[in-house]
Amino acid sequence: MRAVVGSVLGICAAVAVAAVRPDASAQPALRAVLSNIAETHTLDPAVAFSSDGLEFVRNVYEGLLEIKPRTVEVGPLLATRWSVSPDGLTYRFTLRQGVRFHDGAALTAQAAKTGLERIQQVNQGPASLMSNIQSIQATGPSELTVRLKEPDVYFLGRLAKLPLVSPQALAQHRTPADPLAKEWFATHAAGTGPYRLVRWIKNNRIELEQFPGYWRPWPAGAPTTVILRVDPDVSTALQLLQRGEVDMLGAVGPDESLAAEKMPGVKLVKQPMLEVKHVILNMSRPPLNDTRVRQAIKYAFDYQAMVDFFSGLARLPEGRIPSAVPGGKAGLTPRQDLARARQLLAEAGLSGGVELEYLGLKGLSYFEFAGTVLERSLAALGIRVTQTLVPWPQMPPLMAKERQAPHMSFLNMSMFTPDPSDMLRTAYHSANLATRGGYNWSYYQNPEVDRLIDSVKRLTDEQARVETLVRIQRILDDDVPTLVVVEPILAQPVRAQWDVWYETLDYNYVVRFFYARKR
Amino acid sequence: MGRFLVRRLGWFVVVAFSIVTLTFVISRVIPADPARLAAGLNAEPAQVEEVRRLMGLDQPLARQYVAYLRGLLRGDLGRSVQSRQPVLDDLRMFLPATIELVVAAFAVYVVLGVGLGVLWAAWPDSWAARAIHLLTVGGVAVPVFWAGLVLQLVLGTRLGWLPVAGRLSPDLAPPPTVTGLYTVDALLAGRWDVWVDAVRHLALPVAAAVFGVLSVATRLTRDSVAAELGREYVRTARSKGVPDGRVLVRHVLPNAFNPVLTMLGLQFGWLLANSILVEVVFSWPGIGLYAFTSFQTFDYNPIMAVTLVGTGTFFLVNTAVDLLYPLLDPRITSSHL
Numbered sequence: 001m002r003a004v005v006g007s008v009l010g011i012c013a014a015v016a017v018a019a020v021r022p023d024a025s026a027q028p029a030l031r032a033v034l035s036n037i038a039e040t041h042t043l044d045p046a047v048a049f050s051s052d053g054l055e056f057v058r059n060v061y062e063g064l065l066e067i068k069p070r071t072v073e074v075g076p077l078l079a080t081r082w083s084v085s086p087d088g089l090t091y092r093f094t095l096r097q098g099v100r101f102h103d104g105a106a107l108t109a110q111a112a113k114t115g116l117e118r119i120q121q122v123n124q125g126p127a128s129l130m131s132n133i134q135s136i137q138a139t140g141p142s143e144l145t146v147r148l149k150e151p152d153v154y155f156l157g158r159l160a161k162l163p164l165v166s167p168q169a170l171a172q173h174r175t176p177a178d179p180l181a182k183e184w185f186a187t188h189a190a191g192t193g194p195y196r197l198v199r200w201i202k203n204n205r206i207e208l209e210q211f212p213g214y215w216r217p218w219p220a221g222a223p224t225t226v227i228l229r230v231d232p233d234v235s236t237a238l239q240l241l242q243r244g245e246v247d248m249l250g251a252v253g254p255d256e257s258l259a260a261e262k263m264p265g266v267k268l269v270k271q272p273m274l275e276v277k278h279v280i281l282n283m284s285r286p287p288l289n290d291t292r293v294r295q296a297i298k299y300a301f302d303y304q305a306m307v308d309f310f311s312g313l314a315r316l317p318e319g320r321i322p323s324a325v326p327g328g329k330a331g332l333t334p335r336q337d338l339a340r341a342r343q344l345l346a347e348a349g350l351s352g353g354v355e356l357e358y359l360g361l362k363g364l365s366y367f368e369f370a371g372t373v374l375e376r377s378l379a380a381l382g383i384r385v386t387q388t389l390v391p392w393p394q395m396p397p398l399m400a401k402e403r404q405a406p407h408m409s410f411l412n413m414s415m416f417t418p419d420p421s422d423m424l425r426t427a428y429h430s431a432n433l434a435t436r437g438g439y440n441w442s443y444y445q446n447p448e449v450d451r452l453i454d455s456v457k458r459l460t461d462e463q464a465r466v467e468t469l470v471r472i473q474r475i476l477d478d479d480v481p482t483l484v485v486v487e488p489i490l491a492q493p494v495r496a497q498w499d500v501w502y503e504t505l506d507y508n509y510v511v512r513f514f515y516a517r518k519r
Numbered sequence: 520m521g522r523f524l525v526r527r528l529g530w531f532v533v534v535a536f537s538i539v540t541l542t543f544v545i546s547r548v549i550p551a552d553p554a555r556l557a558a559g560l561n562a563e564p565a566q567v568e569e570v571r572r573l574m575g576l577d578q579p580l581a582r583q584y585v586a587y588l589r590g591l592l593r594g595d596l597g598r599s600v601q602s603r604q605p606v607l608d609d610l611r612m613f614l615p616a617t618i619e620l621v622v623a624a625f626a627v628y629v630v631l632g633v634g635l636g637v638l639w640a641a642w643p644d645s646w647a648a649r650a651i652h653l654l655t656v657g658g659v660a661v662p663v664f665w666a667g668l669v670l671q672l673v674l675g676t677r678l679g680w681l682p683v684a685g686r687l688s689p690d691l692a693p694p695p696t697v698t699g700l701y702t703v704d705a706l707l708a709g710r711w712d713v714w715v716d717a718v719r720h721l722a723l724p725v726a727a728a729v730f731g732v733l734s735v736a737t738r739l740t741r742d743s744v745a746a747e748l749g750r751e752y753v754r755t756a757r758s759k760g761v762p763d764g765r766v767l768v769r770h771v772l773p774n775a776f777n778p779v780l781t782m783l784g785l786q787f788g789w790l791l792a793n794s795i796l797v798e799v800v801f802s803w804p805g806i807g808l809y810a811f812t813s814f815q816t817f818d819y820n821p822i823m824a825v826t827l828v829g830t831g832t833f834f835l836v837n838t839a840v841d842l843l844y845p846l847l848d849p850r851i852t853s854s855h856l
Contacts, residue, residue, distance in 0.1 A: 033689065038812065041557070041601035049562065124570070128563045186603060201693065202612055203804035203812070204685065227689055231802040232811060235668055236684050239676045243683070393551040393817040437555065437564035 032223035032498070032513055035237040036250030039203060039230040044185040045163035046118055049125025051251065051507035055228055056206055058503065058512050060102075061163030061191030064093055064112060064144070065156055069515045070501050072274070072325060072418045074156045078107060078164065078192060079144070088151030088460070089134075095142040099215045101166035102189065102196040109138035115164030122180055129158040129417065152457045153465070154419035161417060161505075166190035194218075194514040195226055205229040208513075221499075221517035241266060241493060248494040250509040253365060254313045260493030272324040273490040274415035274504045276317050277306075278427065279370060279483040282409070284402045284443040288356075292348035294480035299341035300377045303334050306486045309369050317487040319473040320413075320427075321420045326462065327469030328420070332477045334484060338380055345381055355384045359398060359406035362389040370410050370485060399441040400434045409441055411482075415505055421456035424472055428481060429453050442481035449475055524838075531834045535827060539591065542826045543584055543819075551817040553600045574600045587823070596827075597820035599813070606824045609809060614828070615699025616686060617805030620797070621790050623702075623721050624728040628790065629783060632733055636740025636779075640748060641767060655734030663793050667727035667800035674723060681722050684802040688716050724801040728793055732786055739782050743775040750774075777848055784840035788833040 040053035045061045048054060064079040076082075079093040099107035113136045119126050120133070132155070134147040148155060165185060173184035189197040194216070195208035208226040210218065218224075229246070231237040234256050240246040242263045249260070261268045279301070287293045307314050317323070319330030345351070358374055360367035371387040378385050388406065390398065399405045413423050425432065430445040432438025452472045459465045476482070490508055494500055499517040503510040554571040555562075562570075571577045575586065590597055596606040639648045661669075675683035686701055687693060694704035694713050702721070705713035747753065748771055756766045798807035806825055813821035844851045 031689075041599070042603065047603075049558075124558060124566055125562055128566060131563070182603070199692075201804065202609075203808050204802070205689070229685070229689075229802070231684055232799045232808065233664075233802070236671065236800060236802055239671055239683050243676060243679075245689075391551075391815060391817075393553055393556050393815075394549065396555050397550040397552045432564075437567045 029225060030221070030223045030518055031225040031227065032248070032511075032516060032518070033227040033229060033246045034248050034250060034511060035229050035231045035240060035246040036509060037230070037232050037234060037237070038251070039206075042186045043189050043197070043200065043206075044122070044182060045165060045191070046122035046126060046180075046185070047124045047182070051509040053125075054503070054506045054510045055250065056189075056208075057163055058193075058506060058510050059195045059208060059226060059514070060189050060193040060197060061165070062193050063160050063162045063164060064095075065160040067157070067160050067418070067503070067505055069512065072415070072505060074160050074418065077160070078112070082156070088153070088458075089148050091146045091148070091155065092139070093144045093146070095144060096215065097142065099192050100213050101168065101192050102211055102213075103166050103169050104213075105166045105168035105190075107164075107192060109140060109142055109144045111167045112144050112164055113138045114167040114170065116162060118165060118170065118180055119162055122182065126162055129161055150458065151460075153460055154417060154457050157418035163191060166192075194222075203230060216514075219514075219517070221519065223513050223516060223518065226513045238263075238493075241495070244495065246495075247498055248500060248511060249492060252493065254310045254488075254491065255365065257313065257491040257493055258311055261491075263493075265496050266493050267496045268491045269494050269500060269502065270313075271490040271502060271504060272322065273488045273508060274322040274324060275488060275508070276320060276322055276413050276423075276484050277366070277370070277486045277488065278320075278411050278413055279374065279485050280399075280409040280411055280441045281481060281483070282399075282405050282407050282441065282443060283481055284405070285407055287348070287350055287354060288407055290348050290350075291479060292344045293350060295478075296341045296344040296348065296350075296381060297378065297383075298334065298480050298483055299337040299344065300381050301334070301483055301485065302336055302373050302377045303485060304336070305373050305376075306366075306370065309366060310486065310488060313491045314486045314488045317484040319470070320476055320482075320484050321423060321469060321473065322415060323487060325415065325418075325420050327466045327473075330470045330473040332473055332484075336377075341381055351382065353382065355386065356408055357406040358385050358387045359395065359409040360387060360389045361395060361410070362391050366486075367410050373485075374408060396434070396437070396439075400437070402433075402435050402443060405434065405441070411439060411441065413439075414507060416507070417505065419457060420469055421453050421472075424449075424469075424476075425453050428472075428476060444479065444481035446475065446479065520842075523841075527834075527838050527841075531831075534834070535830055538826055538830050539588070539823060540584075542823050543587065546817065546819050546822055547580055547583075549817070553817040553819065556816050557600045570600070573603075574598070576600070587820075596824045599818050599821050601813075601816050601818050606820045609821065610806065610824055610828065612699075613804060613806045613809045615805075616803060617791070617794055617798070617807060619686075619700040619702060620721065620724055620728070620803060620805060621787070621794055624725045624790050625787055627725055628729045628732065628736060628786065631729065632736025632783075633740050633779060635733075636737040637744055637767070637772070639737065639741040640744035641763075643745070651737060655737050658730050658732070658734040661731070663727060663731045663796045664800050666730045667724070667797060670723050670727055671800070682720050683723065686717060686720050686803065687713070688720075691716055724797050724803055727800065728790055728797045731793060732789055735782060735786060736779070740775070740779050743778050744771055747771045747775045773847065777844065780840055780843060780847065784836045785833075787836045788829070791829060791832055 038052045040048055040056055042048050043056055045057045048057050062077050065074050066077040068075040078096050078099060080096050081094045083092045095109055116136050120130050132148050132152050134149045137145045139145040169190035170181050173181040194211055194214050196211040198207040198209050200206045206228040210224040234252055237249055238260055257268055260266050281288050281294050283289055303316055307316055316333050319332045321328040323329050358371045360371045375385040399409055413427055415423055426439050428444050428449055430450050432440040434441045449472055452468055456465055456468050490502055492502055497519050500511050502508055554576050555567050558567040558570045598605055635651045639651045642648055671683040674680050691713055694708040694710055697704050697707050701717040702714060705717055753766055756770055795807035795810055798805050799811050810825040
């Protein structure tokens with residue numbers, strides 16, 4: 001009898017609990033599962049800076065501004081308005097009212113200042129976007145003032161990539177030995193984003209759920225639960241997609257995308273990819289220190305073969321900047337001209353018998369294919385190419401040995417901010433020489449190009465910026481520190497009922513689920 | 520026995536020290552830059568330097584080596600360059616998943632491998648023997664990851680019988696952690712649904728892991744049993760009218776088991792080594808997958824730690840096997856060890 005009474009009471013209690021549990025969403029639960037081949041090593045938004053990390057950060061944290069969905073334009077987010085001083089050095093932001101972090105702390109100007117300064121102090125990944133900031137001041141309860149060292153028309157675009165952490169969490173979890181609470185933020189989270197962290201089962205999955213206190217109304221069809229899982233073997237991920245256990249994939253190559261497109265219930269989401277693939281010519285080593293030899297290689301390369309390799313998921317580049325952004329259509333589409341190549345090589349006094357080394361990345365088929373195209377194309381000039389493939393961690397140190405580094409290599413250059421000159425700075429500015437740990441693997445040094453690259457962000461007139469960008473690309477096209485060989489198109493397999501957009505400014509594999517819709 | 524254990528332990532220290540030194544040298548000789556990778560693609564040179572400094576990778580190699588050994592003596596395996604987390608915490612997290620996989624695979628392996636071997640030896644001309652023969656040849660010929668892929672495609676995706684990846688369905692939360700083995704923890708928590716789901720998730724990775732090494736146990740058991748079956752004592756027992764089954768179980772198997780036991784000990788280590796491939800194919804979050812991602816990023820400390828775990832497992836299992844001999848064969852006493 002007692003047992004029966006107990007059970008009845010228990011059931012009543014359960015019903016009561018269920019009845020009073022606040023239903024914040026009033027939406028049916030909707031789960032989205034994204035599978036990637038690698039997992040982030042940290043959840044700290046001041047450290048995470050690769051697509052694996054941003055996959056988490058962009059859904060859990062927010063910045064003062066955002067990159068508007070499906071564009072490369074900047075729009076308001078935690079800041080509603082801003083003004084710029086006439087000298088372009090002072091930015092005043094008005095913060096949104098009523099925004100709370102996942103731990104309940106309120107968003108204030110002081111909180112925003114603390115969050116931004118933490119990124120600077122941690123001095124990892126995203127801090128590189130803040131090098132031009134002179135000072136950050138809370139000039140009112142909801143007013144934040146940022147002063148720059150020099151004008152930068154793309155500053156707002158950089159700011160949009162800087163996620164804010166809860167000052168309360170920072171205060172609670174800092175220790176004398178760890179004043180920035182790096183230890184805590186590496187495995188926990190407290191942002192203002194639409195999703196909060198439920199659990200992280202390492203090397204397996206990160207589970208996110210709708211944050212009930214989110215400041216925006218929840219749109220119908222947006223997922224309420226998000227699972228970011230890791231499947232290191234792409235063929236496993238493809239099977240999970242086919243079975244419907246995974247809704248979308250992270251990093252997959254063109255071959256896998258085309259295979260997935262044939263599966264029932266799967267579609268390809270195609271987007272312009274803000275990336276241009278480069279063959280690097282190491283100018284610190286003869287014979288590539290001779291411009292004519294590099295030009296000969298430019299005319300010998302079989303660009304169409306490279307485009308064909310991507311089976312329709314790539315196009316010929318029009319310059320060194322992606323064609324989808326201003327300054328990208330520079331009219332510098334490369335073309336093969338073997339007669340011209342032979343003539344240039346003869347002028348350089350080179351007549352065959354030359355052997356060049358190509359260093360590629362192991363595991364990505366197009367790196368190897370680029371080497372093969374080089375092998376075949378340069379054979380027509382009597383140049384022999386030897387190919388070495390290594391894992392990624394080995395590539396930068398090998399290329400950093402000036403005059404010993406392989407003659408040729410390969411890099412994907414992608415946009416990370418709306419500033420196209422960043423791409424040019426990464427690959428061609430003398431401040432980023434490989435010996436200094438940068439990606440100027442060509443050892444290209446041209447003071448004029450340095451000066452022009454530095455000038456772009458100071459030009460307030462868009463037409464002047466485009467002209468400068470085109471001018472830089474023309475110089476590079478003559479000097480040939482690199483070949484631009486292909487501009488890929490992003491094609492990601494997704495379950496057909498999902499309407500999603502991949503963040504091409506975040507290395508292509510990040511989805512902001514708040515903007516995703518299930519039909 | 521005590522002397523044996525002390526001697527063994529001494530050897531273990533020597534072997535472990537050599538392995539640590541060798542792994543240290545090999546991992547540092549290859550030109551690679553884990554700090555660059557950890558700092559992120561767009562990191563500026565100064566930030567890469569900062570990571571390098573934080574992780575002590577800017578120190579001379581000899582100093583790094585001494586610091587590592589010192590830490591090791593205190594039970595500190597260092598931190599991962601990538602996650603900045605203590606490697607020991609990572610091992611604690613990932614080891615249970617691998618133990619669950621390898622122990623389950625080993626249990627299946629022993630039962631199946633020895634069972635099929637005995638069957639093969641006892642009825643060498645039957646159709647069953649021919650089928651076993653074919654199975655073992657297949658196991659030798661097919662790489663583990665390929666076997667895994669085929670199992671996934673056929674039993675998982677085509678027939679839909681079993682899950683193809685992970686330890687648990689996403690609808691189920693993991694059971695409260697006691698041992699970290701989902702099957703055990705689910706039972707402790709009284710969650711049958713979780714237990715069934717965990718076992719179903721184990722099925723394909725275990726099958727893939729066992730398939731590749733099955734032939735070793737099966738063939739060795741068959742040879743060993745077949746050799747014993749030809750001995751005089753078997754003929755004597757049979758002539759006295761002892762039934763075949765009793766001869767096999769009571770007389771032949773105990774005598775045939777010693778070489779099988781040695782081999783099983785070594786095979787446990789191989790199952791552990793194979794777990795790297797199995798875990799990658801089946802998205803199984805154990806130390807195999809941890810090793811795989813660490814190798815890819817040249818994350819030195821996790822690589823060293825996983826190598827040490829492997830060495831330690833080989834040592835423990837083989838010591839256990841040596842201690843089992845006297846129990847199984849009275850002719851071997853502990854003084855033989």
